[in-house]
Amino acid sequence: MTPIYRKIALRVIPFLFxxxxxxxxxxxxxxxxxxxxxxxxxxxxAVYGLGAGIFFIGYxxxxxxxxxxxxxxxxRRWIALMMVSWGLFSTALMFVRTPAGFYMLRLxxxxxxxxxxxxxxxxxxxxxxxxRHGRVMTLFMSAIPISGVLGGPVSGWILGHFSAGQHGLSAWQWLFLLQGLPTVVLGMLVWFVLDDGAEQADWLSPGEKxxxxxxxxxDEAARPEGAAITFGGMIRNPVIWLxxxxxxxIQSGVYGINFWLPTIIANSGHADPVAIGLLxxxxYLAAVIFMVAMGHSADRRRERRWHLVVPLALSLAGLLIAAAAQDPGVSLAGMTLATAGALTGLPLFWPLANSQLSAATAAAGFALINSCGQIAGFVSPYLIGLIKDSTGNTATALIALAAGMSIGALIVVCVPAHKTLR
Incomplete structure (x- = not known):
């Protein structure tokens, strides 16, 4: 990484991370x-699954x-406002008493x-x-698996430490309180740490700017022909919907795993919340390693397509292993493969999507594609909750997630290939 981009990365990425x-x-x-x-x-x-998923309706x-x-x-202004707002709403989940209240705050x-x-x-x-997007996105998005590496044990510890209840609050209420308020503080810090762009960054010299x-x-001039489309054209473009x-x-697998991994581990025979958190x-630790390695490999080889297909195939295999497993160790191994593959697919997807959009359409285009993905955040947890209520297990749901990963891998090879997406 050249000095200017190393300087930018050290200034911007750690805080965003x-x-x-x-x-x-x-x-x-x-x-x-x-x-x-x-x-x-x-x-x-099913109530939990709907509450977990209804978050994504608002999203x-x-x-x-x-x-x-x-x-x-x-x-700077908008990110700060968003973080303070969602931190307060998330903290307020500690006061939930009814399904309606749960649904409203999640929304x-x-x-x-x-x-x-x-x-x-x-x-x-x-x-x-x-x-440089492959490396930058994997560094930034490695926060997802690291949140699992840190958040799982910390969440398990909170549930275990406050299990008897303190100051009139149950352990799960302490969980929302202690993990929601830091977001409010970070939102306030955004105003002092981020710049809206390079022109406002007084820590860059005129030559660096x-x-x-x-x-x-x-970079913009080298985009593939046809990338510079209007918003209306983007809406009508089948590639965007693809x-x-x-x-x-991809997100179906990610959210299915994120929302139900603790339950899957608990169902395999572990009752202690601290043990569940550690396991x-x-x-997520495996996902951190795999994600960073694949991001560097994709940039070094300037190849995107197969670097996305491989993680999706790995997640597919892991979900099927976990669905068929009778042994807790095998189940955890399958979920490890599934998590590493699904989470690695996220940062490797965005360089592919970015190559299809011009600077003029990027803001709405990223949001539109991201919104399509977030529908999975509603569908996936709710579907798993319904299946678990009706069957008493998650094996069928894991097979459904595996089918989604296989469809995703097939879609990758259908996206039009450009010189940056060999």
Whole structure:
């Protein structure tokens, strides 16, 4: 990495990484709260699945408007507002007593978070040319598996440490409190840490700003013919919807795993929440290693297509192994492969999508594709909850997720190939 991009990466990526780390912990900690919350509140698995999934209805509805607002008011101001809002809504889940309250707060949290991820993807394109997107996205998105490595054991510890209840609060209430408030603090820090773009960055010299502008301009000029389309043309472009469908199937696996991994581990014979938290860290640790290795390999070889197909195939195999497993160790091994493959598919997807969009359509395009993927956040957990309620196990649901991964791998080879997507 050249000095200018090393300088930018060291300034921008660590803070965004921490923000995304808490974003993902906030999004999936409901999977750990579920281990105690459902019984205390008398909720069914289907109620939990619907509450986990309804988050993405708010996310879907507000995705494109939120990203357009980021363009209008600036990244720093809008990201700060989003983080403070969803941190407060997530913390308020500690006061839930009814399914209706659970649904409402999950819906509001999803609406508040809607523009964060596509906004960050767009934000990073203002700092790094496309040839560096694989490494940059894997560094940033490694926050997802690391949130599992750290969040699982910490969530398990919170549930175990506060199991007797303290200060009138149950352990699951402490979980939402202790993991929601840090997001509010980070949102306030955004205002002081981030710049809206290179021109506002007083830590870059005039020469460095000029070099970055030149690199981004060359990057835009080298985009494949037909990438510079209008928003209306993008809506009518089948490639955009193909990318949205691909992202849907990747996210189906990711959210199915994230929301139900603690339950799958518990069903394999582990009752101690601390043990469940520690075991849940194993698949995410494997995902960190695999994700970073594949991101570097994709950039080094300047190849995107097969670097995305391989993780999806790995996740497919892992889900089938976990579905068929009778031994807890084999089940965990299968979920480790499934998690590593599915999560690695996320950062390797975005360089492919970015190559299809011009700078003029990127804001709405990223949000539209991301919104298509987030539909899976509603469908996947709710489907698994219904299947588990009707069958008493998750094997059938895991097979359904595996089928989605196979469809996703087939879609990858159907996306039109350009010189950057061999």
């Amino acid at each position: 921490i923000c995304y780390l808490f974003n993902y912990i906030d999004r999936v900690n409901v999977g750990f709260a579920k281990l105690q919350m459902l019984e205390e509140l008398g909720m069914s698995e 879907l509805v507000c995705g494109i408007p939120s990203n357009l607002m980021l363009q209008k008011v600036g990244a 509001l949290t999803g609406a508040a978070e809607a523009g964060f991820f596509p906004g960050i993807v767009l934000y990073l394109t203002r700092w790094f040319p496309q040839a 000029r070099a970055l502008r030149d690199d981004l301009a060359r 990318l949205g469908a691909l992202y849907f199937f 849940s860290a194993i698949p």
